[in-house]
Amino acid sequence: MSAPTQSEAEIESRLTAIGRVADGIRRFFDGDIWYSFKSSRIAVVAGIVTLVIFLAALFAPIVAPSNPYDLATLNLLDAFTAPAWIEGGSSAFLLGTDDQGRDMLSAIIFGTRVSLIVGFASIIFAMLLGITLGLISGYVGGITDAVIMRIADVQLSFPAILIALLVDGVVRGLLPPNRHADIAVWVLIFSIGISNWVQFARTVRGSCMVERNKEYVQAARIIGIHPILIMLRHVLPNVMGPVSVIATIGLAVAVLTEATLSFLGVGMPPTQPSLGTLVNTGQNFLASGEWWIAVFPGFMLATLVLAVNLLGDWLRDALNPKLR
Amino acid sequence: MSLAGCSRMTSATIRHDEAPHPKLRVDGLKRYFDVSPPWLNRVTEGRPRQTLKAVDDISFAIEPGKTLSLVGESGCGKSTVARCIVGLYRPSGGSIAFEGVDFASLRSRAAQAPLRRRMQMIFQDPYASLNPRWRVFDIIAEPVRAFRLLRGKSEIVRRVDELLRLVGLAPRDGEKYPHEFSGGQRQRVSIARALASNPEFLVCDEPTSALDVSVQAQILNLMKALQRELGLTYLFISHDLSVVYHMSDSVGVMYLGRLAELRDAPALFAQPLHPYTRLLLETIPDLDVIGRRREPLAGEVPNPIDPPSGCSFHPRCPFANERCRSQRPELAPVPGGAVACHAVAEGRLAPDD
Amino acid sequence: MAAPQPLLQVDNLRIEFPTRRGTLLAVDDISFHIDPGEVLGVVGESGAGKSLTGAAIIGLLDPPGRIAGGQIRLDGRRIDNLPYEQMRRIRGKEIGAIFQDPLTSLNPLYKISRQLVETIRTHAEMSPSQARARALELLDAVGIPAASDRLDAYPHEFSGGMRQRVVIALALAANPRLIIADEPTTALDVSIQAQIIALLKQLCRDHGTAVMLVTHDMGVIAETADRVAVMYAGRIAEIGPVAAVIKQARHPYTHGLMGSIPAIGHPVEQLTQIDGAMPRLTEIPKGCAFNPRCPEVFDKCLSHRPDLRPAGGSDVSCWLF
Numbered sequence: 001m002s003a004p005t006q007s008e009a010e011i012e013s014r015l016t017a018i019g020r021v022a023d024g025i026r027r028f029f030d031g032d033i034w035y036s037f038k039s040s041r042i043a044v045v046a047g048i049v050t051l052v053i054f055l056a057a058l059f060a061p062i063v064a065p066s067n068p069y070d071l072a073t074l075n076l077l078d079a080f081t082a083p084a085w086i087e088g089g090s091s092a093f094l095l096g097t098d099d100q101g102r103d104m105l106s107a108i109i110f111g112t113r114v115s116l117i118v119g120f121a122s123i124i125f126a127m128l129l130g131i132t133l134g135l136i137s138g139y140v141g142g143i144t145d146a147v148i149m150r151i152a153d154v155q156l157s158f159p160a161i162l163i164a165l166l167v168d169g170v171v172r173g174l175l176p177p178n179r180h181a182d183i184a185v186w187v188l189i190f191s192i193g194i195s196n197w198v199q200f201a202r203t204v205r206g207s208c209m210v211e212r213n214k215e216y217v218q219a220a221r222i223i224g225i226h227p228i229l230i231m232l233r234h235v236l237p238n239v240m241g242p243v244s245v246i247a248t249i250g251l252a253v254a255v256l257t258e259a260t261l262s263f264l265g266v267g268m269p270p271t272q273p274s275l276g277t278l279v280n281t282g283q284n285f286l287a288s289g290e291w292w293i294a295v296f297p298g299f300m301l302a303t304l305v306l307a308v309n310l311l312g313d314w315l316r317d318a319l320n321p322k323l324r
Numbered sequence: 325m326s327l328a329g330c331s332r333m334t335s336a337t338i339r340h341d342e343a344p345h346p347k348l349r350v351d352g353l354k355r356y357f358d359v360s361p362p363w364l365n366r367v368t369e370g371r372p373r374q375t376l377k378a379v380d381d382i383s384f385a386i387e388p389g390k391t392l393s394l395v396g397e398s399g400c401g402k403s404t405v406a407r408c409i410v411g412l413y414r415p416s417g418g419s420i421a422f423e424g425v426d427f428a429s430l431r432s433r434a435a436q437a438p439l440r441r442r443m444q445m446i447f448q449d450p451y452a453s454l455n456p457r458w459r460v461f462d463i464i465a466e467p468v469r470a471f472r473l474l475r476g477k478s479e480i481v482r483r484v485d486e487l488l489r490l491v492g493l494a495p496r497d498g499e500k501y502p503h504e505f506s507g508g509q510r511q512r513v514s515i516a517r518a519l520a521s522n523p524e525f526l527v528c529d530e531p532t533s534a535l536d537v538s539v540q541a542q543i544l545n546l547m548k549a550l551q552r553e554l555g556l557t558y559l560f561i562s563h564d565l566s567v568v569y570h571m572s573d574s575v576g577v578m579y580l581g582r583l584a585e586l587r588d589a590p591a592l593f594a595q596p597l598h599p600y601t602r603l604l605l606e607t608i609p610d611l612d613v614i615g616r617r618r619e620p621l622a623g624e625v626p627n628p629i630d631p632p633s634g635c636s637f638h639p640r641c642p643f644a645n646e647r648c649r650s651q652r653p654e655l656a657p658v659p660g661g662a663v664a665c666h667a668v669a670e671g672r673l674a675p676d677d
Numbered sequence: 678m679a680a681p682q683p684l685l686q687v688d689n690l691r692i693e694f695p696t697r698r699g700t701l702l703a704v705d706d707i708s709f710h711i712d713p714g715e716v717l718g719v720v721g722e723s724g725a726g727k728s729l730t731g732a733a734i735i736g737l738l739d740p741p742g743r744i745a746g747g748q749i750r751l752d753g754r755r756i757d758n759l760p761y762e763q764m765r766r767i768r769g770k771e772i773g774a775i776f777q778d779p780l781t782s783l784n785p786l787y788k789i790s791r792q793l794v795e796t797i798r799t800h801a802e803m804s805p806s807q808a809r810a811r812a813l814e815l816l817d818a819v820g821i822p823a824a825s826d827r828l829d830a831y832p833h834e835f836s837g838g839m840r841q842r843v844v845i846a847l848a849l850a851a852n853p854r855l856i857i858a859d860e861p862t863t864a865l866d867v868s869i870q871a872q873i874i875a876l877l878k879q880l881c882r883d884h885g886t887a888v889m890l891v892t893h894d895m896g897v898i899a900e901t902a903d904r905v906a907v908m909y910a911g912r913i914a915e916i917g918p919v920a921a922v923i924k925q926a927r928h929p930y931t932h933g934l935m936g937s938i939p940a941i942g943h944p945v946e947q948l949t950q951i952d953g954a955m956p957r958l959t960e961i962p963k964g965c966a967f968n969p970r971c972p973e974v975f976d977k978c979l980s981h982r983p984d985l986r987p988a989g990g991s992d993v994s995c996w997l998f
Contacts, residue, residue: 035697215453216463219517222410222445223470224437237457397866506954507723536722536893536955541937541948548947563867570939570948593941607871608941609896611923624838624869 036318046310053304057113064106065094069271075101080290096292098281104292107278108300114274115301118188119255125193126254127247130200131239135231137201138208145205152198160195160257161264167191168266181269188267192254199246207239241319249312252305259301275301345424346385347525347557348409348443354417355379355404359629376629378404380581381418383655388524391551391558393568393589395604396578399628402561405578406527409559410445411436422525441471444518448530450510454502460513461498464488467520487516492546508539515546525557532567544570565608569593574661577601580628580636587661597663599641599673635666643667682753683710684887685734685855690747690757692729692738692911694958701958703729703742705911708985711855714885716878718902718919720892720934722955725908727891731857733757734889735772736764751855770800773848773886775877777860779840782847783832789816789843790828793850800851815846820876838869842876849880856881859891874901895938899923907931910955910966917991927993929971965996973997 028034037043056063066073078101082089089096095104137148168187172180211217212235220230255275261267262276270277275297282294360366360373379401386392394402407413409420411427420427422439430436444467447453454463464484467473474480485495491512502510511531518526528547532540544567550556562568568575572589577598585598596602623640626632635653638644647666655662656669667673692704704726711717721727732738734749736759749757756767768774776782784792793812797803803811809828816824819842832840841861848856858877862870878901881888890901898905899919906916907928915928926932936949953970956962962969968978977996988998 039697215447215449216455218407218412219445219447219453219514220466221412222440223467223521224433224440225466225470234455238455397868506957508954537895538722538934538937538951539954541939541950542952544939545947545950565867566939566941569941570945603868605941607867609894609900611895611899611935611938611940624836625866 033318037314040314040318042310043314046307046314049303049307050311053112053300053307054116056109057116060109060113064103064109065092066103066106068102068107068110068273077101080285082290083292083296095296096290098293099285099290104296107273108275108297111273111275111278111297112300112304114185114268114272115255115258115276115304118185118192118258118268118274119251121189122192122254122258123196123247123250125189126196126250127200127243129193130197131204131236131243133197134201134204135208135235135239138205139212139227139231139235141209148201149205152201155195155198158195160192161260163195164188164191164257164261165266181271184267184269185272188258188261191261192257195257196250196254199250200243203242203246204239207242208235211235211238245312245316245319248315249309252308252312255301255308256305275304345421347388347390347423348559349385349421349424350405350409350418351383351421352418353379353382353405353408353415353420355401355408355413356416374629377581377631378628379408379415382576382578382581382583383418384576384583384586386525386557386559387573388557389551389555390573391560391571392574392576393560393562393572394576394578395562395565395568397563397625399580399625400578401581401628402578403529404581406445406529406559406561410443410527411440437471441467441473441521442523443525443527444521444523445527445529446511446514446518446531449534450507450514451502451534453514454510454517456502458501459498460488460500460502460505463502463513464498464516464520467517471521473521483520484516487520490519490550491516492542506539507535508542511535511539511543512546515543515550519550519554524555525559527559527561529561530563531560533562533564540567547571565604577604580625580631582636583655583664584637585661585663585665586655587658587663591660597658597668597673598637598665599643599667600637603640635664641667643673645672684713684715684752685711685889686748686750686753687730687734688748688750690730690733690749691745692726692733692742693745694742696741698959702745702961703911703958704733706747707908707911707913708747709906709913709916711887711889713854714881714887715904716881716888716890716902718890718892718898718905719908720895720898720905721908722893724910724955724958726911727908728859730908731859731889731891735768735774735857736761737768737774766800769796769853770851771853771855773851773853773856775841775844775848775856775858775861777863779837779844779864780832782844783840785832788829788831789835793828793843793847796847796850812846812850815850816843818849818880819843819846820872821846838865838872841865841869841873845873845877845880849884849886852884853886855887855889857889857891860893861890862897863892863894870897877901895923895935907934910961911958912966913985913992913994914967915991915993915995916985917989917993921990925989927988927991927998928967928995929973929997930967933970933972965994 078097079099081093081097083096084091084094093103097103133148137145171187217234220234258267259276262274263280268274268277278297279294285293355378357376357378359376361371365371396402408415461484464487465480468480468483474483484498488495488497493512532543560571574588575592576586577584579600584600596605632639634650635648638648653664653666655664688708689706690704691706694701694703719727733744744757748755790812794808797808797811813824821827821842862873874897902919905919905922907914909930915922915931926935933951951970964980965978965983968974983994983996985992985994
């Protein structure tokens with residue numbers, strides 16, 4: 001890694017808080033990661049696609065032509081309109097409408113938003129749980145490590161769908177039926193998150209065991225820094241590389257799992273449809289010729305997952321010093 | 325005298341005399357590691373528990389302002405001694421006393437902190453000893469903050485600037501990250517961090533063995549200058565006898581977890597007694613004698629998990645006899661220190677051999 | 678006296694590394710030769726380009742590094758531009774290699790016997806049993822005790838020193854005329870280092886093998902080499918007979934290097950030190966690369982780069998001579 005020579009002014013500028021932020025940004029765009037990103041065409045395309053989808057989902061109320069949840073704007077007469085470029089299509093509904101007369105494009109944008117919210121939330125949950133357990137396991141070692149890792153092994157033998165069905169079943173049994181729709185999103189986040197923490201925990205544990213024997217950690221131990229602080233200040237920042245790779249690929253997996261669950265009917269309810277719910281609704285009409293209701297959400301899902309996955313692959317290569 | 329603690333007998337005399345305490349006294353230090361195979365393998369394959377005696381009954385003392393070096397080949401336990409002293413490993417036996425205060429008598433982290441502040445460590449690998457994500461300023465300031473030595477940002481900045489200058493770096497280097505420095509400069513940062521808490525005693529674990537020779541000379545000169553200016557006491561760990569010669573007042577030669585010879589540096593280099601010390605000195609290439617042919621001693625360091633009986637050096641020792649194979653020699657006084665060798669004690673091995 | 682043709686002749690070798698911040702010149706126009714049966718020591722600090730030079734000679738330069746100019750001749754035949762397959766045949770048969778870490782030279786999955794027999798049979802017409810007998814001879818020659826019992830052991834069953842002996846046996850298997858030894862003793866304990874150096878010396882004398890010994894350790898050079906090349910920042914600072922370079926170092930860098938090694942029996946309060954560090958390849962100064970650290974620097978050093986010229990018994994690239 002070559003370091004550019006710094007002028008006095010640049011070094012001075014680092015002393016102020018704003019200077020430090022600016023310096024951080026400058027370092028990023030000067031750094032190897034950004035260079036590697038720029039020089040990978042796949043990464044740039046995947047990055048742009050991902051960014052467009054994220055922005056569309058984030059600003060869904062502004063971007064989408066209509067609000068698919070606003071029942072007042074729905075007109076059953078518009079139902080089953082074909083996409084705009086097909087005979088019978090209307091320029092008002094670019095990707096056609098569903099059985100309720102909803103604009104598919106708007107439904108997809110809002111559905112992506114729901115999918116991404118669930119995906120992000122569950123992966124953050126998995127990350128927090130996994131990093132915490134992984135750090136404890138790797139740093140403390142011994143019996144604690146053995147117990148946590150055996151739990152992880154057991155966890156791995158239960159697929160996300162099984163856990164989601166289990167949690168969903170339990171929750172449905174405990175709560176009155178009118179509350180089911182409200183808690184659906186939490187059930188999803190919990191069950192997808194709980195089935196993804198193991199990867200984080202294993203990676204963090206491995207990196208942590210490497211880092212904890214490095215001399216900079218020993219130097220911190222000698223001056224009596226509390227183990228928890230050592231983990232947070234010294235070890236954690238140095239294990240974030242692999243974690244970011246897993247989180248990116250994990251996001252794609254989480255979105256896909258959410259779609260699967262929703263498709264199977266244990267995920268998001270039709271009142272707050274995610275991409276999976278939309279595909280599920282649409283597949284009823286596949287046989288009757290209204291293919292667009294299922295295909296467009298499905299295409300969106302595939303694009304999103306593929307783009308995020310490609311980004312994750314690139315990130316893994318970029319952070320792997322052996323391949324650099 | 326640093327050799328006062330080389331055997332229990334002499335250390336006892338010191339206590340009776342009420343002489344001032346040495347800076348550091350290590351007495352009968354032991355550190356064992358459990359290297360048994362996992363439980364399941366032990367049960368299914370009937371394999372026994374195994375213990376690695378990394379450090380086995382080592383005693384020495386270091387006087388204020390002096391340097392004691394421990395030399396030996398990899399696996400001899402010298403780094404384990406260093407790590408026990410700074411508290412990274414808990415000793416399995418024996419005692420470590422700093423200015424007469426036994427660490428074992430201080431149970432809690434908080435009770436040990438005042439002593440820990442006064443002894444710090446310099447590590448071998450300048451690439452692993454600095455956190456790559458931290459700025460040099462924060463690395464050096466960490467001990468200052470941890471021991472709450474100074475309060476207020478400006479005071480800490482002043483202190484870090486002073487430390488950077490002390491080790492030959494510029495104050496603005498504090499804003500850089502470790503990867504922007506060369507190996508020698510990183511080692512300077514490492515030294516600055518070790519000095520940040522105003523210690524009196526430094527444990528230096530192979531501080532120059534990862535550096536190029538011209539940089540090694542810079543670091544050794546710096547360490548000597550710091551010792552003079554700040555009155556530091558060093559425990560110096562190295563496998564390089566020429567570096568040890570340059571740095572030390574006294575030298576302990578370790579072999580398989582035990583001290584083979586513990587003597588004043590001039591005496592040891594002028595007249596090595598233990599056959600292993602002689603072997604080590606033999607192996608140093610002499611730049612004055614070009615193309616020297618030598619017959620190096622055969623054999624390698626045995627497996628430390630299963631050390632030889634008696635004197636652990638006997639399989640490689642040209643002077644070994646029956647007694648060496650069965651009875652372990654203890655350190656016995658000789659001019660300028662002590663040697664653990666039957667052949668020397670019996671006079672079978674003249675110093676000039 | 679008609680000079681015999683050198684075994685290895687390197688002329689104006691340049692090695693480049695293309696990077697995103699421009700192309701780095703890691704080895705910059707170096708020339709030297711090795712005579713048959715001669716031991717040439719190559720010393721220098723990490724990053725001086727000494728290992729790259731060795732790798733270029735055996736055609737094992739790691740990409741993206743590449744030879745950007747110059748010629749390498751073995752017995753007068755160019756070998757720097759050979760196709761991979763031809764170079765592979767030369768490697769092992771005519772040029773052997775010993776690296777710092779014996780583990781990287783041995784395949785952990787195969788028995789020692791298999792690796793030795795394969796190497797022997799690649800380069801010589803032999804039946805498997807003949808090759809096996811030869812393998813045993815080699816292990817005996819490199820001083821592995823009870824060689825016949827250990828022939829069928831795996832690399833991990835050997836200690837570090839023994840492994841390095843096996844690597845030497847492997848390098849000698851085809852009776853090469855040149856061995857490139859890159860830091861062969863650095864990973865070993867001091868008492869083992871001496872054994873390996875003595876072994877290498879004896880074998881080369883017995884077989885008449887020439888050696889290019891790459892190391893950072895002046896002591897190893899003093900004991901082993903006939904001639905020494907001192908490298909600094911990709912160039913040869915000084916090259917000459919070992920006695921001349923070590924005892925009467927001409928180049929200020931060599932001189933400083935020798936002074937910075939603590940010598941037993943010569944107590945000094947301060948070691949001679951060369952201030953600063955070798956420049957990064959991105960920041961090699963104009964003129965003589967050593968000029969920022971040189972105690973004897975003058976105007977010419979800042980602008981013009983010195984080439985190797987005879988001085989005393991050696992060739993020195995310094996404007997003082």
